[in-house]
Amino acid sequence: MLNQIDLSRIDLNLLVLFEIVFQERHVGRSAERLHLSPSAISHGLGRLRALLGDPLFLKTPKGVVPTERALQLATSVAEILVRIRGVVSTATPFDPRDSKRRFVIGAPDGVSSVILPSLLETLRGAAPGVDLGIRQLLPVQGFTDPHLAWKDALKELEDRTTDIAIIPLDDVPVRFHKQKLYEEAFVIAVRKGHSFQRNPTLKRYCEMEHLVVSHTGDVLGFVDVELAKKSLTRRVALTVPNFIFALSVLAETEMVSALPRRFVEIHGARFNVVAVKAPLPLPRFSINVVLPKVAMMDAGLAWLVRLLGQLRIGNDRAFDLRSGKRNRSMHS
Structure with a gap:
């Protein structure tokens, strides 16, 4: 039981070690963040396992995974460390100019x-x-x-x-x-000089080949919901897993894609991609x-x-x- 444990004999650095290993899921990367050797991390984990009576982290070919007990402890350990850091920060105010965090x-x-x-x-x-x-x-x-x-x-x-x-x-x-x-809104992104820039009608939009950003490859999205309200559909010719990839494809094709406005404003010019007014309502959030x-x-x-x-x-x-x-x- 907790009240039977002599807290004076517990090294609070073990909680920090637990937190870092839980975040990194890798002994080597944890060692780099804590400026320790991998063997020191392993030794610390051994002490934690003995203290808490659980393996805590199990080895895998790609690193370590937390046990169910470690998952249960993670939030409590995080709250304890936040409070300790808060106490310390009142004594030593956080100074961003000198911080190495x-x-x-x-x-x-x-x-x-x-x-x-x-x-x-x-x-x-x-x-x-x-x-x-x-x-x-x-x-x-x-x-x-x-x-x-x-x-x-x-x-x-x-x-x-x-x-x-x-x-x-x-x-x-x-x-x-x-x-x-x-605040963010969506616009239609196309390569500069695309014919859709000159004729951004809903009919033309539905006739185009569409690119959808989806990390799972799912072709359905909010655009399809809006089109369905008008009994319209589109052809999704390609899905890609991220937005930068989408810009590189748009730059070399006749495809169109609904992308976040600020994203296109910041990164579109490098790919010669521009934003066009959408011919249908798109979400703002x-x-x-x-x-x-x-x-x-x-x-x-x-x-x-x-x-x-x-x-x-x-x-x-x-x-x-x-x-x-x-x-x-x-x-x-």
Whole structure:
């Protein structure tokens, strides 16, 4: 029982080791992050196993996987370490100019590729020693409810696999902190000079070959929902697993694709791809920074959340989908 354990004999560094191995799922990478040897990590895991009476991590050809007991402990360990870091940070305030911390941000690639240019530029000046890890977050297939579609992203936050998630989810559970980062809308992306630029009608749109970004290869999406309302269909000639890949294909073909506006604004020019007004209603949604409320006790994470909120992301002038022009009187 916990009350029978002499806490003075427990090394809290073992909890840090548990957290890092849980995040990395690999002894070698964990050793690099902690500046230890792989044998030191293995020795520490041995002490943890003896302390907790469970193997905790099982070896696989690609690294290690947590046991059921480790999965149960992960959230509690994360909360303990957040509180300890919060106590320490009150004694030694977090200073981004001197910090050597590494933060892990999880986001869909259409979001991470939008925020990174501005974020990296800001970090170079404000926190040159801070490192980032970007994890790709994907919605769970088969769910139309956003909370269910992004449940794995929320689990990664609670498991501390990611520090912050940036996702299109508005209705977050009360245990999470949410901050709106920017508004997003979809446009039709084509190579510059494409015939659709001159004749962007719905009829012409349905006649085109379509490219869909889908990591599972699923061809159905929100465009098909809107077309079905008008008793129309389209031909999806190709699916690709990410948005940058989509731009490279559009640049060399006659295909069209519905892509996030800010993504096309930031990266389209490198591929000679432009945005065209959509001839049918396409969704608009909020991109939000999400993390556990308890994590906001960490001065470093609280600073990063504030920094993200101050970023200039893409073109801040709103895009008028009715005219295809930016409305200069509006700001996001």
